[in-house]
Amino acid sequence: MLPxxxxxxxxxxxxxxxxxxxxxxxxYSVGLSRLAGSQKLSLIVGxxxxxxxxxxxxxxxxTGGVMVLKSDRDYLxxxxxxxxxxxxxxxxxxxxxxxxxxxFMFILFAETLASPLVVVDLVALAFALTSLGVVAPSLGAxxxxxxxxxxxxxxxxxxxxxxxxxxxxxNGNVYGGTLxxxxxxxxxxxxxxxxxxxxxxxxxxxxxxSTAAEIKSPISYAGKSPTRAIYxxxxxxxxxxxxxxxxxxxxxxxxxxxxxxxxxATASAAIAYAVLVVLEGPPTAFVTGTDKLPAAxxxxxxxxxxxxxxxxxxxxNERVWLSLTSLxxxxxxxxxxxxxLISLFLVLAPFAAADAVLLAVGYGAALGPLVVVxxxxxxxxxxxxLWSCYVAPIQVKGEDMTMPGQFSLSQxxxxxPLIPALVLASVATLFPGAAAxxxxxxVIASVALVFSGGFWERVVARLxxxxxx
Amino acid sequence: xxxxxxGEEVGIRxxxxxxxxxxxxxxxxLSFQVPVGGRFALLGPNGAGKSTTLKLxxxxxxxxxxxxxxxxxxxxxxxxxxxxxxxxxxxxxYRMLSVRENLEYIGALRGVPDVRGRTEFLLDELDLRQxxxxxxxxxxxxxxxxxxxxxxxxxxxxxxxxxxPLNYLDIPTQEKVIGMLDKMGGTHLVSTHxxxxxxxxxxxxVMISKGQVLWEGTIDELRKKGSHDEPIEAVVARMMTGAx
Numbered sequence: 271m272l273p274x275x276x277x278x279x280x281x282x283x284x285x286x287x288x289x290x291x292x293x294x295x296x297x298y299s300v301g302l303s304r305l306a307g308s309q310k311l312s313l314i315v316g317x318x319x320x321x322x323x324x325x326x327x328x329x330x331x332x333t334g335g336v337m338v339l340k341s342d343r344d345y346l347x348x349x350x351x352x353x354x355x356x357x358x359x360x361x362x363x364x365x366x367x368x369x370x371x372x373x374f375m376f377i378l379f380a381e382t383l384a385s386p387l388v389v390v391d392l393v394a395l396a397f398a399l400t401s402l403g404v405v406a407p408s409l410g411a412x413x414x415x416x417x418x419x420x421x422x423x424x425x426x427x428x429x430x431x432x433x434x435x436x437x438x439x440x441n442g443n444v445y446g447g448t449l450x451x452x453x454x455x456x457x458x459x460x461x462x463x464x465x466x467x468x469x470x471x472x473x474x475x476x477x478x479x480s481t482a483a484e485i486k487s488p489i490s491y492a493g494k495s496p497t498r499a500i501y502x503x504x505x506x507x508x509x510x511x512x513x514x515x516x517x518x519x520x521x522x523x524x525x526x527x528x529x530x531x532x533x534x535a536t537a538s539a540a541i542a543y544a545v546l547v548v549l550e551g552p553p554t555a556f557v558t559g560t561d562k563l564p565a566a567x568x569x570x571x572x573x574x575x576x577x578x579x580x581x582x583x584x585x586x587n588e589r590v591w592l593s594l595t596s597l598x599x600x601x602x603x604x605x606x607x608x609x610x611l612i613s614l615f616l617v618l619a620p621f622a623a624a625d626a627v628l629l630a631v632g633y634g635a636a637l638g639p640l641v642v643v644x645x646x647x648x649x650x651x652x653x654x655x656l657w658s659c660y661v662a663p664i665q666v667k668g669e670d671m672t673m674p675g676q677f678s679l680s681q682x683x684x685x686x687p688l689i690p691a692l693v694l695a696s697v698a699t700l701f702p703g704a705a706a707x708x709x710x711x712x713v714i715a716s717v718a719l720v721f722s723g724g725f726w727e728r729v730v731a732r733l734x735x736x737x738x739x
Numbered sequence: 740x741x742x743x744x745x746g747e748e749v750g751i752r753x754x755x756x757x758x759x760x761x762x763x764x765x766x767x768x769l770s771f772q773v774p775v776g777g778r779f780a781l782l783g784p785n786g787a788g789k790s791t792t793l794k795l796x797x798x799x800x801x802x803x804x805x806x807x808x809x810x811x812x813x814x815x816x817x818x819x820x821x822x823x824x825x826x827x828x829x830x831x832x833y834r835m836l837s838v839r840e841n842l843e844y845i846g847a848l849r850g851v852p853d854v855r856g857r858t859e860f861l862l863d864e865l866d867l868r869q870x871x872x873x874x875x876x877x878x879x880x881x882x883x884x885x886x887x888x889x890x891x892x893x894x895x896x897x898x899x900x901x902x903x904p905l906n907y908l909d910i911p912t913q914e915k916v917i918g919m920l921d922k923m924g925g926t927h928l929v930s931t932h933x934x935x936x937x938x939x940x941x942x943x944x945v946m947i948s949k950g951q952v953l954w955e956g957t958i959d960e961l962r963k964k965g966s967h968d969e970p971i972e973a974v975v976a977r978m979m980t981g982a983x
Contacts, residue, residue: 484837484872491843492855499847509835526835587835591827592890595797595820596848667831727801734799735760739831 272355279359283337284366287679292370317429319440321568324425325575326399327436330368331418334403336466337364357466361404368403369396387448391439394451398436401458408465424450487528496597497605504609508532508617509583532617540620543569547628547636566625566635570642570695573621577614577647578688581654584610586666590730590738600726607655607720614651618643638698638705645709646698650691652716658684659729665738687712748775749811750898750926751796756805758791758950765791766950768805773928773945775810775897780937780944780958781930784979788950789930790828793900796928797825809898821849824896828903828930830887834876838867838886841875842893849894861889864919866912880907888916892923899923902930904940934972948979 280289337360346356372392402421406414421436428437428447436454439447489506491499507526546565584606593602622643628636662680690708698705719725751773758766766788773779783789794800795807798814809819832841842861846854862868865885870878875886884907891899899920905913917939920927929940937944937958944961946954954961958971965974976982 483874483877485840485874488837488840488872491840491847492858494847496848496850499844503836503844507835587833589831589833590799591797591825591830592832592845593848594799595823595825596845598815598817598820602848666834730799731801734794739827739829 271352272358275351275355275359276362279363280366282339282341283363285678288682289366291679291682292366295370317441317568318571320425320428320435320437321572323395323437323440324422325572326372327402327421327425328418329579330399330402331406331409331414331421334368334406336360336404336407337367353467357463360466361400361462364404365396365400369400372396372399385444387444388439391444391448391451394448394455395436398451398455398458401455401462404462405458405465421454500602500605501609501612504606505529505613505616508580508613509587529613529616533620536617537620540624543621544624544628547633566639566699567696569621570639570647570698571692573618573643574647574650574688574691574695577618577651577691578654578685580614580617581610581651582658582684584655585659585663585733588665588733588738590733594730599730600723603659603726603729604720607652610655611648611652614648618647635699635702638700638702639695641702641705641709642695642698645713646691646694646705649709649712649716650687652720653687653712654684656716656719656725656729657687660725660732663729663733663736663738665733665736667739749773749808750775750777751928752806752808753792753795754805754807756792756795756802756807758788758795758800758803764950766795766802769947769950769952770805771945771952771955773926775926776924777943778927778941779929780941781928781947782932782934782937782944782975782979783947783953785932787947789947790902791950792947793825793827793902793928793930796900797823821894822897823900824891824894824898825900826887826891826902826904828906830884830891832875832883832886832890834874836875837872838862838875838878839871841886842889845890846893851894857893857895861893865889865915881909881912884908885912885916892919895923897925899925899927900930901927901940903932903936904929905933905936934975938971946975946978954978 372395409417425435425437428435428441428443431441431443432438433443433446434450435447436451437447438444438450441447489502491502494502506529508529509526543565550565588606593606596602622640625636625640625643629640661683662678664681690712694705694708749772753772754770756766756769757764769788769792781789781792791800795802796809796814798819807814809816810822812818812822814820814823832838833844836844839858839862842858843854846857851857862871865888867882867885867889870882870886875883878886888904891901904920905916908916920940927941929937931937931940941958943957944955945952961974962971964978965971
């Protein structure tokens with residue numbers, strides 16, 4: 271029964287082209303690793319890997335969940351199936367969706383695969399990512415936040431040479447790193463299977479929860495002009511609704527967070543970033559230290575990824591039957607995008623300030639990251655919103671623990687505008703001019719699309735035909 | 740059978756409208772009109788093109804051929820947007836906002852002069868006062884539908900396009916909404932599968948099937964097409980399926 275159930279669960283969650291692409295990436299990365307031989311991982315690349323591992327672990331906890339379709343709730347869960355089989359089938363589909371994030375690392379760090387122990391490490395990390403995503407909904411928000419912070423700190427200790435971090439294998443401590451990753455994975459996977467055993471109960475609890483939840487600090491829009499209302503809504507709070515992993519679909523969970531809290535968090539992170547850069551060495555090392563000076567690059571890449579996750583929530587909670595019948599679509603969308611962009615600027619401003627201060631005190635190479643924060647990431651953010659509206663618009667319609675649709679290749683394509691941004695963020699420290707030119711081109715492209723009436727007309731048709739209400 | 744008498748102003752007009760989704764023809768040379776002040780039901784079997792018709796009327800979709808007018812203007816025009824109130828089937832308000840925030844936000848977007856006053860009125864009228872601070876994502880389906888109706892009415896529209904407006908509502912609320920809509924002036928086009936609802940909310944019918952108008956007339960005329968004790972639903976079913 272299990273194989274048939276597994277096949278059914280996978281086919282209902284993933285489109286065939288998506289599965290084919292995953293298979294191609296797997297074969298490609300494993301093949302590449304065989305060709306690459308057993309070269310030692312460079313420290314710069316190792317630091318990237320550590321930072322990405324921390325980000326993926328945190329995102330799994332922050333926006334994870336069990337991929338359940340409405341049809342599962344209505345039909346699959348009512349069938350007389352073994353709960354063990356059901357748990358295994360759901361876990362395996364989660365592994366495909368979430369654990370495969372690690373495939374990106376297979377490509378980036380393919381040469382490490384020549385060591386069998388690192389393969390064990392990567393597989394353990396893939397299980398850890400999957401399992402944390404499964405456990406996440408059963409944890410309270412505070413527990414989730416604390417756990418995410420602790421995991422991020424533990425993982426990032428690898429950057430300081432700590433041998434027993436889940437990312438230590440990337441920095442040369444293969445034995446300690448693998449041990450840490452396997453331990454994390456074992457604990458998380460046990461917890462995940464316990465959580466999956468009561469997935470139906472969790473869903474019922476979710477469905478019958480009180481309707482009394484109130485907005486604590488409501489905003490008044492009375493007396494505001496249409497445009498002021500749009501800016502007021504989008505600047506006061508940030509809605510987080512990630513498409514999990516780089517290939518993911520919209521999550522059913524979205525969270526309204528006051529912008530000031532997000533800015534407070536990024537301000538703290540920006541201070542930590544500036545301190546880290548200074549601790550890494552004198553301004554000259556910032557320019558020439560190619561063996562060990564990745565903080566500026568790593569942070570630029572992470573900010574690019576963060577902006578991607580924020581961009582994916584821009585349209586998922588939109589209600590076109592209300593907004594687009596109130597204002598002409600191009601007008602509404604332009605203000606919506608502009609307000610989201612300003613909100614992103616507010617979030618990134620502390621990092622821009624940190625780079626500006628570093629520049630002022632002699633860290634000349636902070637110019638590149640500054641260009642990334644002020645030009646590349648905002649332009650990519652706008653392109654990501656526009657692209658996801660056009661290519662794979664998904665509307666979050668309810669918060670009943672069901673996901674809005676299959677993982678498909680078109681959703682995978684939403685990541686495309688992120689790629690040039692990450693490339694520019696990676697080279698900006700050494701080539702700020704290239705980042706400026708690349709960012710400038712992206713700005714021109716985004717402005718041209720935002721002001722194209724024809725583009726928005728096509729977006730409205732796409733949204734309507736995609737079932738947006 | 741014409742839905743418009745000579746000299747009447749036209750609220751809603753579709754002329755020779757066709758619309759396809761890829762290879763699927765949703766509407767085929769569809770033409771009908773609703774006079775200003777008319778209360779029309781849009782009836783049709785599943786897949787007849789009712790929702791596509793409403794989406795053309797609000798400007799979310801464009802006709803491949805033919806044209807659509809709201810009070811003589813294109814659905815994209817400011818005039819049409821100001822005139823139309825739309826309630827889709829399974830309408831979803833902004834789930835990250837409270838009930839009051841939804842009403843005030845859409846009131847502000849629509850440029851309603853007294854947003855606060857209108858919000859207070861609708862909160863009371865639709866018994867939403869106790870939920871005004873509630874996160875819409877946590878509302879029951881019935882209360883969500885009440886809010887959706889309030890949002891469609893927030894700017895006192897001259898033209899109302901309603902898709903299954905009484906879905907999810909309990910009977911007392913249904914009566915309240917019917918009473919509210921009765922009292923409102925303006926032109927109403929109500930898409931529904933339920934003849935009893937058409938009977939309560941409208942006095943005329945446009946019946947469509949396979950994207951074309953099958954029949955137009957008043958509900959009384961429709962009733963007369965059946966035998967003495969034949970339920971009106973049976974008459975409609977017979978007409979839709981082409982049975983004798």
